[in-house]
Amino acid sequence: MPTVTGLQVDQAFCERLFADLLSFSRDEPGVTRAAYGAGEERAHAVMRDAGLALGLRPEVDAAGNLFLTLPGRDPDLPCWMVGSHVDTVPHGGNFDGAAGVIGGLAAVAALRQSGLVPARPVTVAVFRAEESVWFPASYIGSRAAFGLLPAEVLDLPRADSGRSLAAHMRDLGLRPEAVSGGAAHLSADRIHGFLEMHIEQGPTLDAAEIPVGLVTAISGSVRYREAACFGRYGHSGAVRRSERSDAVFALADLIAGLDAVWGELEAADRPATVTFGEVSTDPSLHAFAKIPGEVRFCLDMRSTEPAVLDAVESALADLVARIEAARGVRFALGARTGSTPARMSAGLVAALGRHADRLGLAYRTMISGAGHDTAVLAGQGVPSTMVFVRNQNGSHNPDEAMRIEDLCAAATLVAHLVAEA
Known part of the structure; x- marks a missing residue:
């Protein structure tokens, strides 16, 4: 033509x-x-x-x-x-x-x-x-x-x-x-x-x-829309660091850990994104002078490469296990959803x-x-x-x-x- x-x-x-x-x-x-x-x-x-x-x-x-x-x-x-x-x-x-x-x-x-x-x-x-x-x-x-x-x-x-x-x-x-x-x-x-x-x-x-x-x-993506971390509530001034099960500090460890993984992938020119789009403590229980015993969050991980998604999800599982042991907390990631890269x-x-x-x-x-x-x-x-x-x-x-x-x-x-x- x-x-x-x-x-x-x-x-x-x-x-x-x-x-x-x-x-x-x-x-x-x-x-x-x-x-x-x-x-x-x-x-x-x-x-x-x-x-x-x-x-x-x-x-x-x-x-x-x-x-x-x-x-x-x-x-x-x-x-x-x-x-x-x-x-x-x-x-x-x-x-x-x-x-x-x-x-x-x-x-x-x-x-x-x-x-x-x-x-x-x-x-x-x-x-x-x-x-x-x-x-x-x-x-x-x-x-x-x-x-x-x-x-x-x-x-x-x-x-x-x-x-x-x-x-x-x-x-x-x-x-x-x-x-x-x-x-x-x-x-x-x-x-x-x-x-x-x-x-x-x-x-x-x-x-x-x-x-x-x-x-x-x-x-593609791996998503956890209704995840949570559970620790123990306590008085902010009366519980020493070694005796705390602080859910917010535990989540901060997870965020920092996945950010480090993302940085390593980026340095290797392997495309990925990691996003914690929602983070919240329970307004009916949290308080200024209270160690947070629960924090809820969502997690969205994306890449055009299936192998990268697998690597990030494997890193997530490893981080969760290590943080639970170190902080005395429990993560509940909830239902996993996602999509396949194309x-x-x-x-x-x-x-x-x-x-x-x-x-x-x-x-x-x-x-x-x-x-x-x-x-x-x-x-x-x-x-x-x-x-x-x-x-x-x-x-x-x-x-x-x-x-x-x-x-x-x-x-x-x-x-x-x-x-x-």
């Missing part, structure tokens, strides 16, 4: 859809679109209406994932799929997730505007419940789309309501029983490739003054790089420290990658920022790829 030229993404189209989302999901100081809640549901309706206006064919699966398809010249060919999610963390920003859906629709709109009909269908996917802050499970929507969601996940309570995922699905007229039974809407052999545009969630691209990044790997398609990264070079678009290759639905598709054998868009203020916060022209550049890159392959 001859090289496609002249595809133009409409910036006003993108701006209008972001404004539509903001109009109903503002929740000062940011925006909130809860997974399987009113905000996510309305956002799906906005994307569906935008797709219908472009002449796309809508489909909704048992879990509520939305798929909007532009027919290709040969409808029997496996499709290109682009997309992301539209749920947010509480009081988050308007761009995380939504940029990938709006960018996907904008890429399709550019194809329609040019009068170009691609060889194969192009589907814009709008996945449900990517943000695991609402339900303690990763990639709920995209896993359900492949029939991979374990039945027990349907019983998990939503963080704000306490009601089960299944109950929230039923509220929206969806079919949790089919999800529980493994009903699959997607099949890897029917997807030619998957592309997810997403704001970068760190400062790398903005600091380098580069508009887009091509992702080579997505981190390698992106080197072929897709290279193809996007060639298009970027031809279009004069500066880019760099990079890894994603955060998890994304793309990992699920890659794990199913779908050739997949992500296009990061530079972002001035991180993500999962009210100050998320993104230049619309940078998203348009990313969407233009994606539009050229799907038009020519």
